[in-house]
Amino acid sequence: MSSREEVYTRHGGKGGDRGKILTEMMNAEGKAEVLDDILVLDVSCANFAGIICASFLAEFGAEVIKIEPPEGDAARQITPFGVTVQGVGIPFMFEGRNKRYMTLDIKNSDEDRKTFAALAKKAAVVIESFAPGEMDGWGIGYRQLSQVNPGLIYIALSAYGQYTDKAREAARAPDTDITSQAGSGLPAQMGAPAEDREPFSWPLRGGMWVGWYISGLSAALGGTVALLHRQNTGEGQMVDVAGMDAYSSMVGMPATIGFTWEKARPRIGVLDFILYPYGHWKCKDGFVAIAAPRDHDFRALLKILGLWEQEDDWRYSSDRIPDILEQALHLHRIIEEKTLQFTADELVRMALNYSRKSARSKWRGGGVPIVMKLMTPEEAMTNKQWHIRKAFQEVEDEKLGKYTISANFVKMSESPPRVKWVASEIGKDNDYIRKKYLSD
C-alpha cells in the first residue's frame, strides 16, 4: 500500500509503515469496553435524540435497555417515506446498536412505574424525553429516583429544557429534528439569498437530522462528564438538553454575531461568510468541492486553473470575503468557467500534482489547494478509505435480515466503541432483564 500512497503533506514526508502499525493498533477486536459496568435505561419516546444518546453509550459497552410501551416506541415509525422492514423504520434499525428491549407502559401503568423505579435503583443513567415534569408527576422523575439512587445520572431531553418560565409554559411542546433545527437557528443560515425566487430564498432545513444528532451527542457528552464525576465522587446529577439550543449552542456563532453585529446575517447561498474559495463548483461531469481559503492556497489554485491574471484583484482574503455579494459571485463565476472545462478527476489530479510538488519544495508557502469530487452518501460507501477503516459495517438482525450501517465515529487503541449486534424486536429481552435485575 505504502508505495502507491498520495503523500503530499509538507511535513509527514515518508509515509512508510505508520499506516500499517495504526491499522493494527486500531483494530477493535477483543479489546476492553469502557462502560462495561454501566446500566442505562432509555425511556425516551418518539425522540431520536434520546435513542442516539443511548446508542453512543451502548457502543462504548454500557448495558442499554430500551424501555417502550407494548405497542413499541412511536420512534419506530419515524422513517423516510414510510419505509419499514417488518414495521421497523430505517433510523430505528440504524440506531438499534447493542441494545436490550423491554416493554413497560410507564405512561399508564402504576405497576410498570414501580418496575421502572426498581430498575432505576440499579442504573447509572436514565434517559427520557417526556414532557418536562411528567416523569416527576408520576413519581419517577429525577427528584424521586435520586433519593434512592444518589449516583444516578438523569438525562432529560425536551424542546425548551427543564427549567425557566419558558420551559414551564411550553412544557407540552414535543421536540423533533426539524423544529430543533429551526428553533436553534440552522435554516436561517442556509439557502439562496432573499432576492432569489421562492421557495429557494426561504430558510432551508439541513437535509439530515442535524438537530437530533446534535442533541443526542450533547446529551452523551454531558452524560459522560457526569459519569466521570460519579466515578470520582459517587454523586449523580441531572443533564438537561433542549432541542431549541442544539445548533446554536454547539456552533456558537449565532449568539455572538447577533450581539456584535446587532442584526442577523442574511443568507448568501453557496458562499461562506469567512472563507473563499470554500464551496462547490460544477465541473464537466458533476461537482467538485474546493477549499483554498488562505492566500497561499488561493494563489496555488489560480495557478492550477490557469487564472494567474486574476491574482492582482483577489490577492488578499479580505478581497474575497463575500461582504459585497455581487463581487464575490463574480469571482465565483470566473472560477466556474474554468472548472467546467475539466472533469472532477482531472481537477483533483491537477491539485494533487501541484501539492506534491509544493510539498517537496524547500520553499514554504506553496499552499494546499484542496479539490475533491463531491460524493453522495451512496457514493461515499464505495470509497476504499472507508473500507480499510471499517467505517461501514454489514450487520444482521435476527428478524430483519442484513443491512449496512456507518459504524463507530472514532477509533481508539485501548477501549474503542463497537457495534456487537443490532436488534429491534419489541420486548425481546423482557425475561433476561427481569431475571438479571429484578429477581431479588
Add this chain to the structure above:
Amino acid sequence: MEDYFSYTAKLFNLDDASQKPEALKGIRVMDFSHVIFGPVAARLLADYGAEVIKLELPFYGDLWRPATYWGKYWKHSNPIWHNITKNKYFLSVNLALRQSKELIYKMAETSDVVIENFAPGTADAWQIGYEKISKINPNIIFLSCSTYGQFGPMRYFPGWDLLAQGASGVLTLNGYPDTDVFYKLPDYVGDFVPGNFAALAVLMALYYRKKTGKGQYIDMAQTEGLMRTLFHYTYYSITGEAIGRTGNTDPTMMPASIFKAADGKYLALACATAGQFKKFASAIGRQELASDPRFADTIERLKPENAKTLTEIVTEWVKSKPGVEIVRLADEAGFPAAEVADDFTIANDEWRRKRGSVVLFKDDVYGNLVIAGPSAQLSGTPSRTKWLARPLGYHNRVVLKKFLGLSENEIKDLEKKKVIGTFDDRPGLKPPVYYNLDEDPIYNYGKEVSS
C-alpha cells in the same frame, strides 16, 4: 410536593454555577490543535474544568485568529474565536523548533491529554506525535484529529469541514430535489460535530484510564464523525435507492416542513406521531384529517402521495395565521412548531439568557460579550465560561513559570531565540487598543507590575 419547575429552578440555578465542583479539575491538556475541529474538542474539556494549554506559533498564532465573519473584528479580536477557544491558557511556542521540544517533553510528563489536528504525519515529523509523547508518558491520552483518519490510503490528505461534508455525502443532501441547487451546512458544523465527538472519545478514555491506569491513542476522522449521523446508508442498503434531497420537508415525519406564515415569518411545523397529528388536526379545526385513512396511520401519512397532499393542506393553513399564533397554538395543543430563529433572536431571546444557553459574559480584558452556553446543562458539574480567548502568548509567563518552573531569565532567553513569542500588530492576535497589558498581572506573571 414542591412544584417541579421551582425545584428545577433551584437545581440549575445559574447564580450557583460558579460555586459548583468541576468534573475535570486536575486534568491537564496540551492542546496543539488549530482552526476549529481540534480546538473545540479541547475547549469542551476546559469548559468542564480541565487545564488546557494551547500552543500556538509565535507572531502568527492559530490561523483561525483573524478569520471572522465578513472580516468584522470586535475590539481587535475575532468575535467568534472567543467561543471556539475560551477558558484556555495561551502559550505561544514554535512546535517545529528543536529548542521547543524540551519544554513540550517536560510538559508531557504532567499532562493527561494531548490534542492535535495537523495534517496527519506532521506531529510525528516534528517529534511530538503519539509515538514520542507516549514514551515520555505512557499513560497519555493522545487525540489526533483529521479529515480522513490516520490510516488508510487517503490519510495524508489535508482537509476542512467542507471536505468532510463532501466526502461523507452530507453536502449533497441540503437543497431541493430535481435541481442541482444545494448547500453545505453552515457555520462549520463539519468541525463542531466531530469536535464534540472527539471530546466524547477523550472523556471515555479518561473514564477508562481511571479504571485501569492505561492511556491510549485516539484517531478521530471528521468525515467518519459526520457519517455516523447518516442513516441514509442504511436506507440505501435496504431499498437500493437514495433518500436524496427533499428540500424543506423532512421525509421521516409528516407533516414536517418549513412553512411561511401570514406575516411572512418562517416556521417549522411537524408531527412525529399519530398522537401529535391528532392534536394538530383538532387544533386547526380539521378533526376529520385524523381519521382520514390516508393520514391517520403514521406510515400511511409518510407515503409520498399522501405526504404531498397533507403538506399542501398544512401550507394553506399556515399561510392563514401569523407565526407567533401558530407556535402558541402548538405549545398549547402539544404538537411541535417553532419559528426559524436567526442570529439576532438567538442573541436576544430572554429565555435563552435565563436558561444559560446564551450568556452575557463579563470578561476582564474584553468587557461584555454575548456567547453561547453549553448544549447540555449539568446540574452538578456545569460547563462554565471563566475567560474569553486571549491575545497570542498572553499566558506565556503563567505557564512557563507556574507550571514549568522556568525563571524570568530563562524566559527572556527563549524570547530572544524566538522559541516563544507573542503577537504582532494584526487584529485577532493583539489585545484591544485600550487595554494596557503592562499593568496586567497575568500577562506579567511573576514580574513587578506597576499598578
